[in-house]
Every structure is written in C-alpha cells, then in structure tokens.
Amino acid sequence: MAETERKPAIFLLSLGCSKNTVDSERLMAQALASGLTFTDDADEADIILINTCGFIEDAKEESINETLAAIGKKEDGGVREVYVMGCLVELYRNELAEEIPEVDGWFGTRELPEVLVAIGAKYREELFDRRELLTPPHYAFLKISEGCNRHCSFCSIPKIRGPYVSQPVEQLLREAALLQEQGVKELNLIAQDISVYGYDLYGKSALNDLTLRLSDMGFDWIRLLYAYPLNFPLEVIDTMRERRNVCNYLDMPLQHINDRILRSMQRGIGRKATEQLIDDIRQRNPDIRLRTTMIAGYPGETRGEFEELLDFVRQTRFDRLGCFPYRHEEHAPAYALDDTVSDEEKEERVSELMELQEGISASLNRKFEDQTLKVLIDRIEENVAYGRTEYDAPEVDNDVIIEIGDEVAKEGDFRQVIVEDSTAYELFGRIGEKRNKKQQ
Structure with a gap:
C-alpha cells in the first residue's frame, strides 16, 4: 500500500x-x-x-x-x-x-x-493488554479466562471456545491498570466460569487472591459475574463483606433445581448441595444480592419438575433472575435427547417463572424505598439520569431513575440517591444526602 x-x-x-x-x-x-x-x-x-x-x-x-x-x-x-x-x-x-x-x-x-x-x-x-473500550468509559469487563472445561449438556461453549485457560494474575493486573488509566471505575470480572479461575495455573483457586489485589488498586467497584455453583470458593464472599469496593453481588447461573434434570444437564451438583451453597453464601454475607439464570422446557421436563423449580424460586427469593426457553443446539450433548416440550409450552413456562420473579423483585425493591444508596450514573437524557447500585450489573439489571433537575451530574459520577419509589425492575429517586448508615 x-x-x-x-x-x-x-x-x-x-x-x-x-x-x-x-x-x-x-x-x-x-x-x-x-x-x-x-x-x-x-x-x-x-x-x-x-x-x-x-x-x-x-x-x-x-x-x-x-x-x-x-x-x-x-x-x-x-x-x-x-x-x-x-x-x-x-x-x-x-x-x-x-x-x-x-x-x-x-x-x-x-x-x-x-x-x-x-x-x-x-x-x-x-x-495484548490493550483495549479500545466499547462500553461507557467508567466501566469495563475483565476477562479472567478463556474457554470452559464443564460439559453442561445444553451448552456448546466448550466446542466454541476450547478448554479452560486462566489468564495469569500479573497479566490481569497489568490490564486492569491500563483500564484504570482510561478512567474505568467499575471492573466486572467475567469468564465462562469464574469459580475455577487459577486451578490450571496454580493448582488451586486464585479468584479471591485476584479480587483482593484488584481491590487494593482502588477501583470504586469490583463485580463478579458468571460463577459456576460447583467448586465456588466461598472465601470470596468474605472478601465482599470485608472490602467496601467489592460489590455485594454474585451472578451464579443455576439453570434448574430438580435433581434428575440437573443430572441430565451434567451440572455436577444437586438440589441439596445447591441449597446449602446459597445458605452458606447468605450467612457469610447477609447483604449480598444474588442473580441467577434458569432454563425452562429442558428435554423431558415434566410439569411437576417445573413446579419444583417454581417452588424453589418462590422460597429462595433471588434478587435478580433471568429465564430462557430450552433450545436444541446441535453442537451440545442434549441434542441427542428428545425435545419433548413444545415451543409454546416452553414460552408459557418462561412467562410463568418470570411473572413469579416480578412479584419477588417488586417486594425486594420496596425495601429500598426511603433509603439512600450509592449510585453510579451510566447515562443522562435531558433532566433524567439512569444509574445502578452496587447490586446491579451493567446492561442486565435494574435501573435507578433520577430526576436531576438543577443538580450538576454527569455520566460516570457516583452520587447518593434517596429512593422514593420502586417497581419490580426500577428504583426512582433524587440526589440527596446520605441518610442511613447501612448503605455505602
């Protein structure tokens, strides 16, 4: 040229x-x-x-x-x-x-x-460490590993991405430092499975060590996404409780709760161990908010097995929950199973579960009313700011909608917001002084 x-x-x-x-x-x-x-x-x-x-x-x-x-x-x-x-x-x-x-x-x-x-x-x-951000400049994703060694029956990711390969801690710290220089305030740790980060390099989990070292760098928020329930290192939950800048938030997709379906899904964990894990997490950190994902209409899922899933969600009261209809994927192991649930029934089950979750979310959000929360402002449109609390990941969770009026506010600001109203997936408030000690 x-x-x-x-x-x-x-x-x-x-x-x-x-x-x-x-x-x-x-x-x-x-x-x-x-x-x-x-x-x-x-x-x-x-x-x-x-x-x-x-x-x-x-x-x-x-x-x-x-x-x-x-x-x-x-x-x-x-x-x-x-x-x-x-x-x-x-x-x-x-x-x-x-x-x-x-x-x-x-x-x-x-x-x-x-x-x-x-x-x-x-x-x-x-x-290799350099990135040109496609997110707003105040938050970024830090991919701590590539690939996956799990063999979930519904998933083709191991074929797409290959085996699990952790990125070395020192390399991630260099990348994080570069992101910090670009103005990143919120760092979201991601992988196909963060739970087993480090085993291939160090012979043990390195997730907590990485989280602590990133916390020491002074990011305002560090968030953990996409944890597998099997082999999850619980010491990370203690770190969340102890470190102000590690968000009290965990995204842990469970997919189902019925033992037969979990076995068919090849998840490696059953209902009893799942319930014990959730109980342990909440006991270690009562302020944590849990996000999960479920699949409805998995091959062979009976109405009774779906009812079991509904009851589990009703009892567990997840703070955030998404649900997808099962879809046959020819590169996933479950493709060999008979896809017995009709598409119409799958969609109805998804709707039923999400309607249940909407009621739970609305009830949990009402508890925030009259509290003052620390909010990160993602965008501003005219006199309205849209932000998130530490309990909300970018792009997937709740919005905090703030009428800013004459207040000076800009994208990437952290502001104290008095919550005045709520819906299942939104909080409404105004910028104001901190009124309650519990919220940071």
Missing part, C-alpha cells in the same frame, strides 16, 4: 456477550495501533467486520441477518469487503462459507492475528 493511500475505514459490529465485547476491544486496539480507523456509520465504511454470537438461536439469527445486511451494502458498492468472525463461525464455518460466498473471510474465536492481517493490520503481542 502506498504511503499516500488512505487507510480503510472499518465498521465493527460486536454482537453477543461481554466476553465477545472484550475480544472486539482487543481487536480495535491492535487495529488502531496499525493506523486503521473505525467509523460508527456502516455507510461510511470500506470494511464491515462482524463479531458474531453462536450461543442461542435468536443470537445466531441476528448474526446471520447482520451478515446479509452487510453483504447488501457491499453489493450496492458502498462497502469494499465484509469479514465475519467469532462464535458462529467456530460452529458453522464451512456451511456459512458455502451459503454466503460473498463474505471475504471467516475467522473463529482464536484467530485474532489472521483477522488483523485480513483488514490490513498487524498483530503485536506486546499490545
């Missing part, structure tokens, strides 16, 4: 989960270091690059539709090249290449150097 020739402008579309977001941020940092530029407008791009998701059917469809839309722009002459990378490619590379030959290159989840070469950049090992 001649020195005077303009570098191509790239439109990057990052789909799927926060792990994908980190991958896209790494790619952007490498590409920028090679002198490439990015645009937020696909119509102004020379290259469209799509980082796909392949985890659930809706995400797969979105990835395909966005790819076809990019091909349309290429055929119209506005875009020169289209490249597709990520999880969907890892599962269906040959089929996709045959069905959509207009795409200029397909790349899996472990081919960052090859992607960079295709778009005219060079991979530099010394820039």
Whole structure:
C-alpha cells in the first residue's frame, strides 16, 4: 500500500456477550495501533467486520441477518469487503462459507492475528493488554479466562471456545491498570466460569487472591459475574463483606433445581448441595444480592419438575433472575435427547417463572424505598439520569431513575440517591444526602 493511500475505514459490529465485547476491544486496539480507523456509520465504511454470537438461536439469527445486511451494502458498492468472525463461525464455518460466498473471510474465536492481517493490520503481542473500550468509559469487563472445561449438556461453549485457560494474575493486573488509566471505575470480572479461575495455573483457586489485589488498586467497584455453583470458593464472599469496593453481588447461573434434570444437564451438583451453597453464601454475607439464570422446557421436563423449580424460586427469593426457553443446539450433548416440550409450552413456562420473579423483585425493591444508596450514573437524557447500585450489573439489571433537575451530574459520577419509589425492575429517586448508615 502506498504511503499516500488512505487507510480503510472499518465498521465493527460486536454482537453477543461481554466476553465477545472484550475480544472486539482487543481487536480495535491492535487495529488502531496499525493506523486503521473505525467509523460508527456502516455507510461510511470500506470494511464491515462482524463479531458474531453462536450461543442461542435468536443470537445466531441476528448474526446471520447482520451478515446479509452487510453483504447488501457491499453489493450496492458502498462497502469494499465484509469479514465475519467469532462464535458462529467456530460452529458453522464451512456451511456459512458455502451459503454466503460473498463474505471475504471467516475467522473463529482464536484467530485474532489472521483477522488483523485480513483488514490490513498487524498483530503485536506486546499490545495484548490493550483495549479500545466499547462500553461507557467508567466501566469495563475483565476477562479472567478463556474457554470452559464443564460439559453442561445444553451448552456448546466448550466446542466454541476450547478448554479452560486462566489468564495469569500479573497479566490481569497489568490490564486492569491500563483500564484504570482510561478512567474505568467499575471492573466486572467475567469468564465462562469464574469459580475455577487459577486451578490450571496454580493448582488451586486464585479468584479471591485476584479480587483482593484488584481491590487494593482502588477501583470504586469490583463485580463478579458468571460463577459456576460447583467448586465456588466461598472465601470470596468474605472478601465482599470485608472490602467496601467489592460489590455485594454474585451472578451464579443455576439453570434448574430438580435433581434428575440437573443430572441430565451434567451440572455436577444437586438440589441439596445447591441449597446449602446459597445458605452458606447468605450467612457469610447477609447483604449480598444474588442473580441467577434458569432454563425452562429442558428435554423431558415434566410439569411437576417445573413446579419444583417454581417452588424453589418462590422460597429462595433471588434478587435478580433471568429465564430462557430450552433450545436444541446441535453442537451440545442434549441434542441427542428428545425435545419433548413444545415451543409454546416452553414460552408459557418462561412467562410463568418470570411473572413469579416480578412479584419477588417488586417486594425486594420496596425495601429500598426511603433509603439512600450509592449510585453510579451510566447515562443522562435531558433532566433524567439512569444509574445502578452496587447490586446491579451493567446492561442486565435494574435501573435507578433520577430526576436531576438543577443538580450538576454527569455520566460516570457516583452520587447518593434517596429512593422514593420502586417497581419490580426500577428504583426512582433524587440526589440527596446520605441518610442511613447501612448503605455505602
């Protein structure tokens, strides 16, 4: 390429989960270091690059539709090249290449150097820690490992991402320091499974050590996401209680509670041990808020087994809960089972469980009324600020909606907010002085 020739402008579309977001941020940092530029407008791009998701059917469809839309722009002459990378490619590379030959290159989840070469950049090992944030500048995700060694029957992640590989503690501390220099105040620790972080490197769990060392760096909030219930290191819960900047929050997807279904799911833990774990967590840290995820309509799930799940949720009163209908995934072990529950019944069960959870969430949120909470402001629209408490992860949990009026507030601020009203998934309040000692 001649020195005077303009570098191509790239439109990057990052789909799927926060792990994908980190991958896209790494790619952007490498590409920028090679002198490439990015645009937020696909119509102004020379290259469209799509980082796909392949985890659930809706995400797969979105990835395909966005790819076809990019091909349309290429055929119209506005875009020169289209490249597709990520999880969907890892599962269906040959089929996709045959069905959509207009795409200029397909790349899996472990081919960052090859992607960079295709778009005219060079991979530099010394820039591994660098990321160009796609999140608001005050929070970021820290991916502490790659891959997964679990064999959950409904999940294709081990095939997509490979075996579990922990990132060394020192490397994560370097990456965290760079994020802090960029203005990050909230660090969200993510992985396919944070519970077994460190076993492959150190022969034991290193999650608590990592959390303590990140806490020592002075981040305002450190949050733990995606913990597997088996082998979870309970000392982390003590750290949450003892360290003000480690959020009293844990995301631990349980998927179900019926013993037969848990065995079929190959979760490695049954109802009794799950209930004991939750009890231990709450006893160690009474102020903790628990998020979980459930699956409804798993193959063979009877009405009675679903009722057991409902009763468990009713009794346990999770602070945050999501539920998905089971979908047959041809690259997951459960694909060999008969998908016995109709799609209509699956959706009805999801709705029933979420209606139950809505009532629980509304009741729990009412307890916040008349309290003063520390809130991180994520965005401001006109005279309304939208923020989160330490009990709410970005993008998935509750909003705190604040009428700011004449108050001076900006995105990334921490403010004390007096909660005046609530719904199942929202708190409403105003900026004010701290009134109760319990909330930080």
